[in-house]
Amino acid sequence: MLHIPLWKRVLILAVFVIGLLWAAPNLFYARVEAHNDALVEAEKAGFVSDAQQAAIKLWPNWMPSGLVNLGLDLRGGAHLLAEVHTEDVYKARMSSLWPELRRALADQREVLGAVRRLPGPADQLQVEIENPDQMAKAVEIARSLSTPVVTLTGAGQSDLAISASGKVLTIQLSDAEKSATDDRTIQQSLEIVRRRVDEVGTREPTIQRQGADRILIQVPGIGSAAELKELIGTTAKLTFNPVIGRSNDANARPGVGNVLLPSQDEPGVYYILEDTPVVSGEELTNARPSFDQNGQPAVDFTFNPAGARKFGAYTAANIGQPFAIVLDDEVISAPVIRDAITTGSGQISGSMDVAGSTQLAVLLRAGALPAEMTFLEERTIGPELGQDSIDAGRIASIVAIIAVVAYTIASYGLFGVFASIAVVTNVILLLACMSAIGATLTLPGIAGIVLTVGTAVDANVIIFERIREELRRGRRVAAAIDNGFQEAMSAIIDANVTTFIAGLVMFFIGSGPVKGFAVTLTIGLVTSVFTAIYLTRLMIVVWYEWRKPKQLVL
The missing domain is CATH 3.30.1360 (Gyrase A; domain 2)
Known part of the structure; x- marks a missing residue:
């Protein structure tokens, strides 16, 4: 029977309304983005500034504020391909x-x-x-x-x-x-690079392994490849080493098992240290910017229990002896141990400003890279080029929708109008789903949206052709419409399931542009099935109940 229960009608309309609300923030992208950024910054700082409050008011709090994240090719940003020197770990x-x-x-x-x-x-x-x-x-x-x-x-x-x-x-x-060490080193490097990039608040970076010893890093919204290299390439390797002696000779021989490192604050002074540290930065659990007793910028740090025990045991056994705090192969301080330090916490101070102490804290929290990285490829994509891609994609999508709508209406008349409304709704639901899950839209992803528009119409075409067949057999209008939807159901499901499987394979195995295309394709398949089977049917049923036609020309 050509009948849809009231609860199902309400549910279909509710899905449409919710989708419209979730997709709406993308129409006001800059305002919503400023609103979201201000909320994040205020949460990190623990207070709300006047500028942040003004940005928060740009978008109502009761409205969804999720956005479709723009990929590197749409927002602009930096692309790096790095090679990890695993031999450093050996x-x-x-x-x-x-x-x-x-x-x-x-x-x-x-x-x-x-x-x-x-x-x-x-x-x-x-x-x-x-x-x-x-x-x-x-x-x-x-x-x-x-x-x-x-x-x-x-x-x-x-x-x-x-x-x-x-x-x-x-x-x-x-x-x-x-072999096992190489794999662990790459995985550790991936995690540390991801943590460092996440610390500066970038959106949806792509950080993944390529080949045996390379890492692909794509960060949308960052100023340049040089800025990204500075953030990632800084090792921030912190160690606490026993001091053997001091020297003013840069060519002094430290001896086997020792190392000669310059002082950061004393030009021309070099320290001879044991190469093996007592405690390393890997055993830090936290680091945050602060100020020392003289009001100068500093960084407070805390060791984990294992690091605290080792540091406490060493300081207890070496009271009166100096030890060196080494950061990136420079001795930033070499204090004399006055008492055993068993609290597991300490402070790094020296010649740094507030920005430097903040950046150092970020790098120490993220951890030290296990091995040096060489950047084999670097590329900066400007925001202007990204905007050009957005404009071109928007025009392509609009042209595709207009062409599909015109063809559908010309072929099926009023039912073509219903199908066109379903196609537009499909795009809205697609954007809503991507906003809700925080998916990233890339230039190939826009191609996936255009393709989704075509597949959504395909489902309606199958339904309408089935209805035509039923009408040619002499069925009444209600029976023809009902049988048309039922007969087309299996063909629509089969076609979309096979394409959906192909999209999943592309998403999990592919990378870069392939994955961006797969995201919109798979989500679009789900939304197109919903709009074709349920939304189009609802509109046709409502029209039939209103007009009660005796004949149907399709």
Whole structure:
């Protein structure tokens, strides 16, 4: 029967009204965006300034304020392709292993004799044993420090490859551990880059792995690629190292296992430090800008429990000795330990302004990059080019909708008008869904919207052609319309399900433009099925109940 219950009519209209409300903010994009930014800034600051209050009033609080995020090609921004130097992690692993190995070998000094580290490749640890006839014992001690590789492919293998030749014991990471380390390094770099970008409040950045050791970074709305490089490329590597001595000679030899670093505040002064830190920035749990006792900008930091214990134990055992606070290979301070610092918190002060202390706090909270990155490709897309893309996409969408509406009305008359209303509603619901979930619209995504308009009409065409067939068979108007919708249902569902599956595959496997196209395509398929099957049917039923036609020319 050609009948729709009242509750279903109310539900269909409610979906349309809700969709209209959620899509409406995109008509006032700049005002709503300023409103949203002001709310976020006020929440972070803990108070509302006059300028923020004025921006908040630009959009009613009772209205939805979600927007369709604009991608890099529409908003403008920066594009970077970075290569991660995973070999830096191998060097760090060997440097951190040396103190532990040295203690283990020193416990067997009576058997092994004197041991010392030899200069060698950065990814190897070469140790000279005084008694080469006891090399098997040294190898056994070194193997006791190894651990199993934590990957499925490396299961059962050790993380260290140990060999001996004459008096020299050589230790390096095994191939399985190198592979696992590379993967962990890339994943850690991805997370840290994402945290750093998120800290500055950018919208919908694209940060993803490409290949074995590369990371793609696209950030809409940022000023330039140089600005993005400065934010990401700064390592903000904080360590606390024991001080061996001071020197005024930039070419002084620090010795094996030590490092020579310049002082930030004392020109011409260099510190000789142990290469292995007591505590590193990775063990920080928080960092925030503040002021020191002299009213100068500073950064307060807090260690996690493990870092607090190590820092407390070291300061308790070295009262009266200096220790260095090292930031990005510069000694920013080398205070003398007066008392044991067991609270797990401290302060970094020095020659910095308020902006510098804020930026340093951001970088420390995000963490240090595990390895150096080289930027292989950089590109800045200006907002003017992005606006040109928006204008071109808007014109293409309008032309497509007008052409489809004209063709549909010319082919099906009044029913074509109903189909055209459903097509426009489909676009509104599509934008509403993207606004609600915070999806990103790209230039290929606009192409997906245009394609969605075509697929929405396809569903109506199938329905109308079925109705025509029923009318040619001599069915009454009500029966023809009812049978037309029922017979077309399976064809519409089958066609859209197959396309929907293809869209999901593109979304989960594709990247960049392919993913942007898939987002609008998959959402558009769902909304087009709703508008074709339910909204169009509702309009036709209401028209039939009002006019009660005896004949239908379609």
